[in-house]
Amino acid sequence: MVIKWIFRVVLGALVLVLLAAATGTGWVAWRFQSSRPQQTGEVELEAFNGRAWVVRDENATAHIFGDSDEDVYFALGYTHASERFFQMDLARRFVQGRLSELFGERALRADAQARIKGFPQASQAILANLSNESRSAVDAYVAGVNARLESGTPAPEYTILRAAPQPWQAADTAALTLYLADSLAAGTTEDVERASLRELLTPEQFSQFRSQYPAWGPTTLKDEDVSAAFGDIQQVPLPAIIHEAPFGDALSQPDNLPGSNAWVVDGSRTVSGSPLLANDPHLSLGAPSIWYMVRLELEDTPVVGASTPGTPFVILGRNAYGAWGFTNTGFDVIDYVERDPASVTLTERTETIRVKGGDDVELVVRESDLGPVLDPAYFSLDGFDTANRVVILRSTVTDPGNDVADATHRIMHSTGWDSFVEATRGWTAPMQNMHYAGVDGTIGYSTAGLLPIRNETGDWTGFVPFDELPRIANPQGGSIASGNNLVAGDAYPYPLPGSYGVYRAPRIEALLDETPSHSLASFNAMQMDVTSEFARRIHADLISATPETDLGLEALSIMERWTGDLSVDGPEGLIFSAWVKALSHAIYADELGGEFERFFFPRRLFLENVLTGDASSWCDNVETESRESCAVTAGLALDTAMNELAVLYGPDPSLWNWGELHQASFDHPLTGVPLVGDWFTVRTPVGGDGSTLNVAHFSYRSDDYSVYHGPSLRAVYDLSDLDASRFIHAPGQSGHPWSRHYSDLAERWAAGDSYEIRTDWTPDTAPDGSRTLILEGSRNR
Incomplete structure (x- = not known):
């Protein structure tokens, strides 16, 4: 975390x-x-x-x-x-x-x-x-x-x-x-990037670099369902400051934010005739797992699923009436606001921070009516005029009306779709896509949280009413899928500025359509899918590259036959990942100069737009007199990547293996500490990357390909028999490094295994092996 x-x-x-x-x-x-x-x-x-x-x-x-x-x-x-x-x-x-x-x-x-x-x-x-x-x-x-x-x-x-x-x-x-609200609420990255990049890029370059959500990208809710549900609500215009300003980005997609998958289908699309729901929230991997799996046998219903240590609540799971799964909406619910100090009323309070082994620190905190003033000594505020203006944090995370704990408790006791939706009234942050499936056959999607409405200058004027947040039950197509993509299109009456994933949602929808009748097995296979839609979309342009070295030509030959599958076996995943990393450097390091490292992470949609021609001018190296084409730049990047890989892993690509280098790293706070670090750290090979359904993010700023972010939990709920629902998390249940349950689930998680959490037994009839x-x-x- x-x-x-x-x-x-x-x-x-x-x-x-x-x-x-x-x-x-x-x-x-x-x-x-x-x-x-x-x-x-x-x-x-x-x-x-x-x-x-x-x-x-x-x-x-x-x-x-x-x-x-x-x-x-x-x-x-x-x-x-x-x-x-x-x-x-x-x-x-x-x-x-x-x-x-x-x-x-x-x-x-x-x-x-x-x-x-x-x-x-x-x-x-x-x-x-x-x-x-x-x-x-x-x-x-x-x-x-x-x-x-x-x-x-x-x-x-x-x-x-x-x-x-x-x-x-x-x-x-x-x-x-x-804790989770702070990690998942979106908006700060975008504001800092926007402030920083205005000094480095022209408005056209900025618009290209911060790519808009593409027309081909699917929305979670389809226009016909949205029009039926919200057609009577007057359209609220997108604020001009976001829509027209040269550095605005109403639907930005930096593709580096935490993500999750969820999809649900109704009984017309399953073998059993009852709904199926899949959910795999993507979070930072760590030891121990963020989740602790429980069955709570409560008086009115059993509640089964993922609890968060420190609270008595099951966050993701099911009860006797239905199941639910969450993903991040990506809605922009945090703003960094610049103000003239003379234009706002500020108050101060002093906080004492006790420091082990040192003197106490007296921290002066300044507050405005909009929110706290951020101190540049403790926050990265590059690009903001902190010498002459104050930067204020406007956030839904700390809204005093926060009722998330109570809402979660109400969800645990919900008795159907209407009860589930009503339970979330009062939820503030983080805003979540909430997928639901009921034993009565209902499937539904809802959002909950505070979604700001902004005026022409970008100031918050209120929040979208709870009853008008994106929501649908039993949509026409019989399915609802979310890969952190845009929730709804223009048919929805309120603007939805934010940051959205692009490549997982099309893959989810394609796989849902490939199978007429789904089962637990087909949903599990989807969760483990490591074919990159991003790789498939740029493949033809990549292999048009013109490398100049023998290793580059050998790699190009390998990749010409590749189908975008980033499985643990073989060299393709490593070649592709190193190539795209080197290509990203080649494309925008020259424009960003000394600030490049700050922005060096996967920008897949931008890279696709560059390679496919919409922003191809970025392929030219502005530091040279010649004008390089994308084929030349991609070829040189492949040469660079292959030379680096050969130094690290040997000159024969046929001996390289993606899974050997691409390993999920479940780090503990003591990871890397001499003598004891190995007691706490868990690693296991995984396929995929940051664009696949089986997400496995690695850092562009690191020399290796260790996976730091992935599915913290996989769950598939079978509404025909809720006890047959399947779960897995990693690395294990226990937080004690000497317990056999500290890491026993890691390899099973990586392999796609899962288990049941049944409610059909009591302490007197507990299954063999129980304690x-x-x-x-x-x-x-």
Whole structure:
């Protein structure tokens, strides 16, 4: 996630010092062993007045039963704390701006950013907005977390850090609601790029570089469905500042944002005659997994799916009535606003950041009526006039009306499509595409969150009413697909500025149409698909290249027969990836000069437009007197890529293997730290790249092809038999590196395997291989 980089820098030197101060590796090993979670037997708890059973199946999924819902939530808190407390602790500290208390001054920038954005105050607002039912769940959960903490250190990392975990509070659970919202809400990258590039590019170059969403790109909702649902609403014009300004980009597509897939089909398109729903949210890969898979046996319904350690809620999953899956909308819900200081009223407050091993830092935070003023000492504001103007953060993430926690709790208890949609009223950020399938045969799509309406100058004047957000039930085509593409076209009455993916959605729709009747197996095959629509679209132009070296010509011969499949086997994935990376450098490094590295990441739509002729002038190297064609530039780039690969991996391309170099890297905050880093890090080969359905992003700025971002979870829900639904996440359920369940799912995840989480058994009839822990309260003794 967004905090991993902090710890790798901080802990490198720190851990060596602490290990040297320890009495020996034997002591460390003993402390590691003693912090492993108890999974069988009976635990008597003074702070607990109920009874609960935590049954871990063969995949370590926790099936939780209790005498009441509060007992179930208490047991979930106890279980999360047993398996994932260090992860929970870092997440709350990140949101609350308290990392420096644990890691010292190197975490100061992250803490200052959280304080300036107002995350601690937003957490308190979330807590205040909870309904009585949700607050009861949170309080029971918090009590369960603290009951586990009282029995001893729950995570081995504290041994290395020589620190003690602090009690959990309800405000900490509220803080976790902001954690994903901060990561997924869109808008900041676009504003910073826009400000920076205006000094480097002409308006025409900027428009080409920040490519508009293409006419051939599909929308999630089709015009005929949108017109039927929203035709009576008056069209709201796109603000001129976005639509006409030379550096505006209403529908930009930088193709480097977090993404996810989801699609759902109704019974007319399945073997069973009932809906199927697939969802694979793409997030930064890490160890442990961001998700913890659970079955909560609640009084009114079982709830099965992905919980977030630190909260009592199942975010993605299903209950007895239906299933749901989310993807990011990409809507622009964050603005950096420049203002003359004299034109706004500013207030100040002072925040104290406690720094381990150093002096406290007094941080002065300035606020305006639009939002906090960003301090250039802690935020990258290149391109903005910070000397004469203030830059204000306008964001839906910290809206005081945030009801996301309550909405998630309501979703868990929803009883059908109408109930599901109504449950999301009050959701603020991050805005999500929400796919739904019900046991009654209904399929639907909804968005939830605050979508700003902007006036002619770009100022926010309000939000799209909840009942007028993009939404559809049972569309005419019998399917709804999202690959972070544009949600709706001109038939939708409100503008949808934002950043959208392009290449996954066409592939989803093509694969849906190829199979008349779908099944769990066909949906799983789609999720594992590693054929790049981007590669297929530019293939003819790529192979028109004119390389000059023998290695370049050999590679061209290999690629002429290629079909765009980036499987783990063979050299094609490596050649293509290195070639496109080198070609990207050749195309726009000369125009951007010393600022090139800041913008060096996949810009696939821009690259396609360059190669296919719409922006071919970029192929010319402006630093030479001759005028290079795209064929010449692509050929030189292939020569460069092949020479680099030969130095690193040998001169024979037939011996190269994409999967050997392209490995999912599940990094931990201790990854790379001498002596202990290997205990925590998990790696496994994967196919694909950032454009395939089975997403596997690697960094253009790195010398290797390690995958840092991919499917954090895969789920396929079968509405004909919800117990037959399939799940997989990685690297494993446990957060303890010495547990066999810390990394046991990684290879299965990479291979496309999955498992069921059934609800047709009780603790007394648990399947073979299960382990049962009984939590016994004082009233039962």
